[in-house]
Amino acid sequence: xxxxxxxxxxxxxxxxxxxxxxxxxxxxxxxEEINEYMVEFPIELLWQRPAGMASTGFHLQxxxxxxxxxxxxxxxxxxxxxxxxxxxxxxxxxxxxxxxADLVNRFNKQVDLALAQIKSTDANTLPDYRGVGRxxxxxxxxxxxxxxxxxxxxxxxxxxxTVAVVKNSKEV
Numbered sequence: 001x002x003x004x005x006x007x008x009x010x011x012x013x014x015x016x017x018x019x020x021x022x023x024x025x026x027x028x029x030x031x032e033e034i035n036e037y038m039v040e041f042p043i044e045l046l047w048q049r050p051a052g053m054a055s056t057g058f059h060l061q062x063x064x065x066x067x068x069x070x071x072x073x074x075x076x077x078x079x080x081x082x083x084x085x086x087x088x089x090x091x092x093x094x095x096x097x098x099x100x101a102d103l104v105n106r107f108n109k110q111v112d113l114a115l116a117q118i119k120s121t122d123a124n125t126l127p128d129y130r131g132v133g134r135x136x137x138x139x140x141x142x143x144x145x146x147x148x149x150x151x152x153x154x155x156x157x158x159x160x161x162t163v164a165v166v167k168n169s170k171e172v
Contacts, residue, residue, distance in 0.1 A: 006025075006029055007025045007026075007028040007029040007032065008021075008022070008025040008026075008029070013025070013028075015119045016115075016118055016119055017121070017123050019123060019126060019142065020118050020121060020142075020145060022146075022149065023118060023145045023146060023148065023149040024115055024118050026149035026150070026152060026153050027067075027111050027114055027115065027148075027149060027152060028111070028115075029153070030063070030111070030152045030153055030156045031107065031108055031111045033156055033160070034060075034063070034104060034107060034156060034159065035104060035108070037159065037160055037163050038060075038100055038104050038163070041056065041100050041163060041167075042167075043099060043100055045166040045167065046098075046100060046103075048166045050162060050165045050166055050169065051165075053158075053162065054091060054158065054162065055091060055162065056159060056162050056163055056166065057091065057098065057103060058090055058091030059155050059158055059159040059162060060100075060103035060104065060106070060107060060159070061086070061089065061090045061091060061098075061103060061106075062090050062091070062155060063107050063110075063152055063155050063156070063159070064086075064103070064106045064107045064109075064110040065083075065086050065087055065090055066148065066151055066152070066155075067107075067110045067111070067113075067114050067148055067152060068083060068086070068110055068113075069083060069087070070144050070145075070147060070148040070151070071113070071114050071117050071144070071145075071148060073130050073131070073132050073133075073139070073144055074117070074121075074130060074141050074144040074145055074148075075117070076128075076130055076131075114148065118145065121141065121145070125141050126140065126141050126142040127140050127141070127142065128140060128141050130143075130144055132144070
């Protein structure tokens with residue numbers, strides 16, 4: 001089977017302004033990689049923390065949660081109680097009721113929501129100030145959207161390593 005081109009190599013995405021193409025490309029690439037890596041991932045490995053590092057389950061929760069939170073800030077909105085509850089749950093054993101499919105589907109849905117927001121983002125708002133968190137740390141719309149993309153890809157890389165390590169340690 002011929003290897004598929006990465007998302008950014010497939011050309012511009014419709015309805016997305018040029019400045020935000022890299023954000024959309026990164027999120028779609030992350031979704032493809034996560035969906036591929038998580039096929040048939042054993043649920044009993046979901047919360048294992050190799051060498052004390054973050055679990056696969058944490059990365060999946062965190063990927064969705066960060067996208068949700070950062071895109072909320074980009075809309076100049078504060079976090080909801082539900083978002084705070086999800087943040088508090090990230091990586092905890094109490095989240096063990098989730099299946100792999102639940103967490104992957106949650107990420108897929110969050111990417112869809114992010115892409116819809118990107119499509120509706122006015123280029124004139126990209127340099128607009130946005131406060132982050134309770135402290136109102138300074139950022140901009142474009143800064144938050146790009147951070148969401150780079151943060152997502154960073155955790156996808158960590159997820160891939162964690163998945164490989166826990167799967168290989170099971171086989172030994």
